[in-house]
Amino acid sequence: MAINKHVSGTEKPGILARLRGWFFTGLLVTAPVLLTVYITWATIKLIDGQVNRLIPDFASWNLGDIPGAGLVVGAALITLIGAVAAGFMGRWIIRLGESILNRMPVVRSIYGATKQILETVISTQSDAFREVVLVEYPRRNLWVIGFVTGATKGEVARLVPGTNVNVFIPTTPNPTSGFLLFCPVKDIVYLNMSVEEAVKLVVSGGIVSPPDSSVNSKAVDKKSVAKKVVTKKAPAKKALAKKNPVNKAALKK
Numbered sequence: 001m002a003i004n005k006h007v008s009g010t011e012k013p014g015i016l017a018r019l020r021g022w023f024f025t026g027l028l029v030t031a032p033v034l035l036t037v038y039i040t041w042a043t044i045k046l047i048d049g050q051v052n053r054l055i056p057d058f059a060s061w062n063l064g065d066i067p068g069a070g071l072v073v074g075a076a077l078i079t080l081i082g083a084v085a086a087g088f089m090g091r092w093i094i095r096l097g098e099s100i101l102n103r104m105p106v107v108r109s110i111y112g113a114t115k116q117i118l119e120t121v122i123s124t125q126s127d128a129f130r131e132v133v134l135v136e137y138p139r140r141n142l143w144v145i146g147f148v149t150g151a152t153k154g155e156v157a158r159l160v161p162g163t164n165v166n167v168f169i170p171t172t173p174n175p176t177s178g179f180l181l182f183c184p185v186k187d188i189v190y191l192n193m194s195v196e197e198a199v200k201l202v203v204s205g206g207i208v209s210p211p212d213s214s215v216n217s218k219a220v221d222k223k224s225v226a227k228k229v230v231t232k233k234a235p236a237k238k239a240l241a242k243k244n245p246v247n248k249a250a251l252k253k
Contacts, residue, residue, distance in 0.1 A: 047071045132198040134189040135167055135181060143189075144169055145198050152182050162186075175202045 013021075048070030055073070084090040102108045131148040151157075152164040163185045170178040191198070197210035 041067075044068050044071055047074055050074070129168070129195055132191045132193050132195060133167060133183075134191060135169065135183055136187065137169065137181065145202055146170075146181070146183075146188070147195065147198070148188075149180075156182055170199075170202050172205050173203050175199055 044067055048067065051070035051074050085094055098111075101111045128149045129147045133146050133148055134143045135146045136142065137144050146167040146169045149166045149168050152160065152166055157164065160182055164182045165185055165188070167181045167183045167188065168178055169181060170176075192213045193201075193210050200208045201210060
């Protein structure tokens with residue numbers, strides 16, 4: 001009976017099981033590549049189409065049929081607009097355009113909010129979306145991933161007691177949607193993971209979990225401490241080795 005159990009335990013999987021395993025292995029290898037190529041290609045085609053609409057004669061150019069040419073032209077146009085806007089005439093045109101937009105009831109709200117968000121996110125000194133935190137929500141002992149978007153200011157900071165920060169809570173699997181919480185600093189837990197790792201965790205629904213960087217850093221610290229101890233002991237051994245011949249000579253005398 002023991003021999004039969006051993007033989008049955010070492011049986012090779014059937015052809016269907018192996019085909020299924022090969023299929024899922026190929027899916028794991030090809031799916032990320034195909035999705036990346038598809039999303040990149042769709043983005044390039046979308047930008048090329050928008051450039052063709054803005055520049056009617058662009059499609060008739062020799063570069064109009066090359067994929068990605070619209071992306072290059074669009075980046076060049078944005079750079080040119082930025083260079084013009086940095087000058088005196090450009091600033092005057094921007095002020096004139098903003099004054100016209102601010103007189104429109106609905107458009108001024110959309111323009112003002114969009115401009116403020118972009119200025120906050122693009123600013124090099126901004127701390128928005130640079131820190132990942134854990135927030136206890138929607139009740140005790142339940143935690144969600146959040147991103148600190150800045151310190152709470154204005155009327156909210158005046159009415160809410162204590163020191164608070166603005167935390168954006170993304171939803172799964174679409175992290176661009178979510179809700180805003182004004183959280184006391186003492187009630188949030190700061191994480192060492194990067195924003196990219198946190199986004200992967202949210203988008204995958206918890207399937208892709210980043211490694212604990214604090215554990216790795218502790219292991220590295222232990223190794224460095226061990227190396228320092230070894231390097232300190234080595235000179236001591238050399239010093240003893242140098243002293244031993246002198247002692248032997250003294251004993252011979």
